[in-house]
Amino acid sequence: MDYGCAPEIIEALHAGVDGVRFGYLPSVLVAEMSQECAGWLAESYGWKVAASDVRPVGDVIAGFEIAVEHFSTPGSAVVVPTPAYKHFLDVPLRSGRKVVEVPMVLVEDRWEFDLDGLDEAFSAGAGLLVLCSPYNPLGRVFTRAELLAVSEVVESHGVRVFADEIHCPLVLPGAATHIPYATVSTSSSQHTITGLSASKAWNLAGLKCAQMVLTNQADRETWAGLGLAAEIGTSNLGLIANTAAFRSGGTWLREVLGYLDGNRSRLGDLLADRLPEVLYRPPEGTYLAWLDVTSLGLGDRPGSFFAEHAGVVFTEGADCGDAGRGCLRLNLATPRPILDEIVNRMASALARR
Ligand SMILES: Cc1ncc(COP(=O)(O)O)c(C=O)c1O
Known part of the structure; x- marks a missing residue:
């Protein structure tokens, strides 16, 4: 966080x-x-x-x-x-x-x-x-x-x-x-x-x-x-x-929850705009976003592509068990400009592929 x-x-x-x-x-x-x-x-x-x-x-x-x-x-x-x-x-x-x-x-x-x-x-x-x-x-x-x-x-x-x-x-x-x-x-x-x-x-x-x-x-x-x-x-x-x-x-926690609420919607907007192929259901709790990126054709461990080509590090879904292959876990507890940067870098890396 x-x-x-x-x-x-x-x-x-x-x-x-x-x-x-x-x-x-x-x-x-x-x-x-x-x-x-x-x-x-x-x-x-x-x-x-x-x-x-x-x-x-x-x-x-x-x-x-x-x-x-x-x-x-x-x-x-x-x-x-x-x-x-x-x-x-x-x-x-x-x-x-x-x-x-x-x-x-x-x-x-x-x-x-x-x-x-x-x-x-x-x-x-x-x-x-x-x-x-x-x-x-x-x-x-x-x-x-x-x-x-x-x-x-x-x-x-x-x-x-x-x-x-x-x-x-x-x-x-x-x-x-x-x-x-x-x-x-x-x-x-x-x-x-x-x-x-x-x-x-x-x-x-x-x-x-x-x-x-x-x-x-x-x-x-x-x-x-x-x-x-x-x-x-x-x-x-x-x-x-x-x-x-x-x-x-x-009091501090309530402020954080309000900000995270904004982040989870912001992520939805950013993905809809830049990466509509990514499947995302906004979390009800936690500050974690689960992204199903299987349709991008990056294989079972898409995190390695984004680490190498976008400088963005995710938790590999495959490390969360077999059911997580082809997915990524993103930590949303970050300032909004960084969230924007994450999605922009992902989109740019995919465009350069
Ligand atoms: C569900 C869950 N359990 C446990 C932990 C780790 O907690 P701790 O550092 O207290 O072992 C985490 C950390 O992200 C977590 O998400």
Whole structure:
């Protein structure tokens, strides 16, 4: 994200430095973060969790790794809807797990979960679903009915969900609100472990702090059993910044969301004008745009063409799973003149081909 940082967060970080808050994971900083995060979840989504159930981790992917290793049946495969955030595909492999890709399906111009595909994967023995909500990279903000339908499939197989809700503050104007997956039914709260962080929305990723939200007694006990190992990767300044974001980052975030709203429409206008062959559905949430450029004839990895000939670097869709071949993921969280430059450079590179 190219928008700097909320002044309230910068101020809190300065105070943290001036106060030399540099010791090992101070419990008072953890408690403040958990309290503010729980308060923010209640206020934003009506999700009431005990502060003690909001646990710190170094980042969401560290939380995902823990979910794979300690919260799913040992050795079971991990189901990843695709196209997916790249690390959903490689983390399970590092833990010796198989990954089952279940491509999202387009239903009346809207990307949805393939419930039959999920059912099949669980029937074949997979033990954990990664549910990215809002969805990187397709930009979906799921409805309660969609989440409930997933939870019914999951429940019927007695498997687990890692709900990655890191993008939840980034719901763009006009979309329905984010619904935490663990809140859609009693069973979803029992089979889910949720990861989130202020890091995406408030531009804090390098400060290393995320949250795991525990919503059942067995998970509390498992987490407690992991001891400090699960939490020690969290940084103090990350805790301070996350606390400040949840406590007082709302005004800054609303401005960012308004600007991103303008960017997602601007991108649509630019593409319609300069590259009408590119298929783009404006995201409902996240600051990511998914571009289907298969009709340009650039093969499975079109990003390499644009990196070489336009000086524009995208995430290759193919790195997001097989379903992403021929597509590109673009980060929209940039000043509008840069967005213009991106599309102009793409169009010029194609014209020179
Ligand atoms: C869905 C999703 N999960 C996790 C991450 C990474 O988060 P972290 O740096 O906290 O591991 C990202 C980063 O873009 C993401 O989009």
